[in-house]
Amino acid sequence: MDVKEPVTDQFYQAQEKQYSYLNLGPTHPATHGIFQNVLKMDGEVIVEATPTIGYIHRAFEKLAERRPYNQITPITDRMNYCSAPINNIGWHLTVEKLLGIEIPKRVQYLRVIIMELARITDHLICNAVIAVDTGALTGFVYMFQQRELVYEIYEEICGARLTSNVGRIGGFEREWPEKAWEKIHKFLKEFPVVLKEFENLLNRNRIFMDRTINVGGISAEMALSYSFSGVNLRAAGVDYDVRVAKPYSSYEDFKFIIPVGKSGDVYDRFMVRQEEMRQSLSIIKQAIEKLPEGPHHAKVPEFYLPPKEEVYNNMEALIYHFKIVMGETDVPKREVYHCVEGGNGELGFYLISDGGRTPFRLHMRRPCFIYYQAYPEMIKGSMLSDAILTMSSMNVIAGELDA
Amino acid sequence: MELDDQEKIIAVINEKFDGEILQTEMLYDFFTITLKKDRIVPIIRHLYDHPDTKFQYLTTMCGIHFPDLNQIAMMYQLHNMVSNLRIRLKIYLPIENPTVPTLTTVFPAANWMERETFDFYGVIFEGHPNLKRILNVEEMTIFPLRKEYPLEDQVREDKNDSMFGR
Amino acid sequence: METLANGIKVGERPEGIEGHGFFATSLEKVVGMARKNSIWPLPFATSCCGIEFMATMGAHYDLARFGSERLSFSPRQADLLMVMGTIAKKMGPVLKQVYEQMAEPRWVLSVGACASSGGIFDTYSVLQGIDRIIPVDVYVPGCPPRPEQIIDGVMKIQRLVETESLRRRDSAEYKAMLNSYGIE
Amino acid sequence: MEDSTLAQYIPIALMFIVAVGFIVFIMLATHLVGPKRNTQVKLEAFESGIPSIGNARIPFNIKYFLVAILFVLFDVEVIFMYPWAVNFKELGLLGFIEMVLFIVSLLIGFFYIIKKGALTWDD
Numbered sequence: 028m029d030v031k032e033p034v035t036d037q038f039y040q041a042q043e044k045q046y047s048y049l050n051l052g053p054t055h056p057a058t059h060g061i062f063q064n065v066l067k068m069d070g071e072v073i074v075e076a077t078p079t080i081g082y083i084h085r086a087f088e089k090l091a092e093r094r095p096y097n098q099i100t101p102i103t104d105r106m107n108y109c110s111a112p113i114n115n116i117g118w119h120l121t122v123e124k125l126l127g128i129e130i131p132k133r134v135q136y137l138r139v140i141i142m143e144l145a146r147i148t149d150h151l152i153c154n155a156v157i158a159v160d161t162g163a164l165t166g167f168v169y170m171f172q173q174r175e176l177v178y179e180i181y182e183e184i185c186g187a188r189l190t191s192n193v194g195r196i197g198g199f200e201r202e203w204p205e206k207a208w209e210k211i212h213k214f215l216k217e218f219p220v221v222l223k224e225f226e227n228l229l230n231r232n233r234i235f236m237d238r239t240i241n242v243g244g245i246s247a248e249m250a251l252s253y254s255f256s257g258v259n260l261r262a263a264g265v266d267y268d269v270r271v272a273k274p275y276s277s278y279e280d281f282k283f284i285i286p287v288g289k290s291g292d293v294y295d296r297f298m299v300r301q302e303e304m305r306q307s308l309s310i311i312k313q314a315i316e317k318l319p320e321g322p323h324h325a326k327v328p329e330f331y332l333p334p335k336e337e338v339y340n341n342m343e344a345l346i347y348h349f350k351i352v353m354g355e356t357d358v359p360k361r362e363v364y365h366c367v368e369g370g371n372g373e374l375g376f377y378l379i380s381d382g383g384r385t386p387f388r389l390h391m392r393r394p395c396f397i398y399y400q401a402y403p404e405m406i407k408g409s410m411l412s413d414a415i416l417t418m419s420s421m422n423v424i425a426g427e428l429d430a
Numbered sequence: 431m432e433l434d435d436q437e438k439i440i441a442v443i444n445e446k447f448d449g450e451i452l453q454t455e456m457l458y459d460f461f462t463i464t465l466k467k468d469r470i471v472p473i474i475r476h477l478y479d480h481p482d483t484k485f486q487y488l489t490t491m492c493g494i495h496f497p498d499l500n501q502i503a504m505m506y507q508l509h510n511m512v513s514n515l516r517i518r519l520k521i522y523l524p525i526e527n528p529t530v531p532t533l534t535t536v537f538p539a540a541n542w543m544e545r546e547t548f549d550f551y552g553v554i555f556e557g558h559p560n561l562k563r564i565l566n567v568e569e570m571t572i573f574p575l576r577k578e579y580p581l582e583d584q585v586r587e588d589k590n591d592s593m594f595g596r
Numbered sequence: 597m598e599t600l601a602n603g604i605k606v607g608e609r610p611e612g613i614e615g616h617g618f619f620a621t622s623l624e625k626v627v628g629m630a631r632k633n634s635i636w637p638l639p640f641a642t643s644c645c646g647i648e649f650m651a652t653m654g655a656h657y658d659l660a661r662f663g664s665e666r667l668s669f670s671p672r673q674a675d676l677l678m679v680m681g682t683i684a685k686k687m688g689p690v691l692k693q694v695y696e697q698m699a700e701p702r703w704v705l706s707v708g709a710c711a712s713s714g715g716i717f718d719t720y721s722v723l724q725g726i727d728r729i730i731p732v733d734v735y736v737p738g739c740p741p742r743p744e745q746i747i748d749g750v751m752k753i754q755r756l757v758e759t760e761s762l763r764r765r766d767s768a769e770y771k772a773m774l775n776s777y778g779i780e
Numbered sequence: 781m782e783d784s785t786l787a788q789y790i791p792i793a794l795m796f797i798v799a800v801g802f803i804v805f806i807m808l809a810t811h812l813v814g815p816k817r818n819t820q821v822k823l824e825a826f827e828s829g830i831p832s833i834g835n836a837r838i839p840f841n842i843k844y845f846l847v848a849i850l851f852v853l854f855d856v857e858v859i860f861m862y863p864w865a866v867n868f869k870e871l872g873l874l875g876f877i878e879m880v881l882f883i884v885s886l887l888i889g890f891f892y893i894i895k896k897g898a899l900t901w902d903d
Binding site: 052053054055056061081082083084085086089090101102105108109152168171172174175178188189190425426429 | 640642643644647648650651654655656667669681682683684686687690694716717719720721722739740742
């Protein structure tokens with residue numbers, strides 16, 4: 028054996044490289060949800076990730092084919108449960124578009140207010156979770172306290188905290204009580220202060236910036252090829268927002284900017300969400316100033332439950348009441364697709380009705396399901412702790428992922 | 431979407447794939463084109479590259495089961511973000527062997543969408559990297575979203591139909 | 597709940613022989629009281645009830661007032677398995693594995709309609725209630741249950757923990773009950 | 781009072797016995813009182829609910845081991861500084877020079893490590 032050549036080299040080449048397999052599994056505190064990734068690791072660096080989803084697949088699309096139109100709303104708010112009102116109103120807009128119902132201006136403004144509140148809560152939970160994953164635990168508790176304030180507003184408007192089931196086809200079930208407006212104004216005064224505090228805690232924080240800048244980045248082309256939408260696409264540099272591309276529910280009356288990132292990494296997503304929260308606040312203020320007077324629901328008794336005194340007095344209202352409650356209202360035979368800017372992307376409802384009482388086919392375009400495909404690409408070659416940070420910054424919500 | 435846009439798209443398709451279009455209609459704000467089933471991917475690739483259309487964003491894709499026609503329809507929705515145009519392409523496949531070439535060559539986003547459609551309707555996508563069930567349990571044999579299969583799972587014993595008056 | 601001279605309320609103590617400077621009671625009661633106020637929950641949070649559990653752990657409703665401040669995500673140190681959210685059929689074996697790997701004595705709290713009975717999702721892919729695969733001690737209704745309801749469920753578990761005899765886990769009928777679930 | 785020096789240590793010994801005794805008592809008590817159920821499934825490795833694949837004991841990169849050992853080495857060095865720092869004044873200049881020599885000798889080792897490239901992390 029040649030003495031000059033060290034023995035270790037031959038020994039080292041002889042052994043082919045072995046990888047360890049880590050199971051970032053379904054019950055894992057870091058995944059903030061129920062999806063599994065088997066990570067092929069070389070030491071600390073991830074070589075390859077194979078995701079498995081479907082751990083809370085509840086067959087929403089099959090369930091929607093068995094329920095009348097106004098009973099599908101409770102399903103939709105169990106999809107993205109961090110911002111339930113956006114799903115509900117997205118579904119109602121789809122059905123109203125199919126039926127061609129004309130919605131009064133006041134209802135459109137009320138819908139904009141509650142959707143922007145829901146967007147704030149969705150971004151709150153996502154940014155707080157990004158902070159938790161970089162170690163800033165106190166940020167989460169303060170941000171969650173703000174979410175409690177919005178829960179109280181939901182309770183005033185529709186009685187439920189999380190899965191709100193807000194509104195009906197054609198408007199809201201009741202005029203918003205005085206207490207709801209009180210709490211909204213209180214929230215509008217208090218929230219910017221706490222948001223500023225949270226930002227001072229993190230935005231220019233050395234540790235946070237080192238942990239998040241150019242981590243889990245994605246280029247604009249790759250984001251578009253993986254059909255990204257929402258905050259992850261805007262963080263990558265493409266300014267596509269459904270509220271501006273296809274304005275619905277009178278979003279065109281409000282002035283708001285779309286924050287756009289540059290490199291699509293975790294820091295950009297965090298900053299885009301922070302700025303979007305501020306934009307949502309300004310939209311709510313504009314909507315409250317310009318709130319027109321008028322009824323809180325459209326004049327369409329065959330789909331919107333007529334008030335009780337009408338039901339007792341005249342015949343048509345009684346018939347409409349009976350048909351709606353028994354779910355016998357027939358819907359014309361049409362096909363429609365309507366999309367809404369959800370908490371984490373373009374939330375679309377593709378609805379085909381065959382004239383019966385239940386939809387013939389309802390396909391939901393779930394943004395999480397579509398952009399989570401790019402996750403193995405984004406974390407290839409990064410450290411394990413960055414992989415967890417990338418997953419929480421993409422705001423993947425299990426309920427929407429495997430509908 | 432005004433008339434001239436629709437003509438432009440039809441012209442672009444007929445330029446290389448004449449006779450492929452079966453029917454075109456304007457459903458609300460979506461220009462829907464029904465095509466023959468065998469040249470769908472080249473058409474989408476053509477719409478992707480052609481300078482007039484440039485549909486470079488796949489919004490969504492899903493399957494629809496028509497039991498009376500004994501067919502499974504595939505629906506693709508494409509989006510041109512620059513000029514904010516959206517179209518929907520539909521093809522009809524026989525239910526005996528619903529096979530379609532995979533779209534992952536054009537859009538990587540179609541990977542999981544196709545796996546979901548396979549999981550729900552049993553549509554075989556030739557050339558798909560790993561065509562397996564994505565949302566359901568692997569050992570599941572039936573394709574649950576087809577109309578003939580019931581919604582509830584059949585192995586339960588407590589909720590028998592007598593309780594619900596069925 | 598008797599209050600001392602300086603107004604401090606004292607929690608109810610187990611009954612026992614009390615004398616000048618000493619207090620004697622059975623070991624079971626002392627162990628029960630100790631366990632009751634130091635339950636380490638394993639939050640098996642899958643969907644919407646998980647977010648409601650975050651609210652319960654948050655500052656407003658604060659489950660830590662009942663002694664379960666420290667969440668343990670590994671079943672090795674967990675006492676209470678809180679199953680929150682829908683459990684699909686794909687998730688069943690995972691839940692059974694986690695339950696079996698929990699250290700004795702262990703309790704199960706099924707939070708929400710989905711965990712207790714499949715809830716509104718009576719579909720082909722959802723496990724209709726986790727009591728099909730693991731024994732459950734307390735069910736909390738609601739979809740999602742309000743944080744107060746979750747805390748009420750935890751308090752019911754605490755009552756169970758306090759009054760449980762030390763030898764229940766080795767008794768024959770407990771073994772028979774476990775065998776009926778296929779857990780030996 | 782010749783055993784007075786020894787007697788001083790009785791409280792420390794007592795405190796030591798009570799500490800160790802408390803731990804031993806608690807471990808024994810929980811071991812005896814607590815119920816046990818060592819089934820085959822329970823003794824398997826827990827990997828997020830999924831039967832674990834692969835084996836954890838594989839050769840991993842040497843840099844992890846090197847960083848750990850070097851930390852231990854320099855940590856022990858810091859421990860030696862504590863007694864010096866406590867009675868810094870009594871030791872005066874002589875003690876200071878001795879400690880500086882001690883630190884310089886370890887610094888030489890530190891430079892050797894840096895030059896050798898033991899601390900380069902992303903190869």
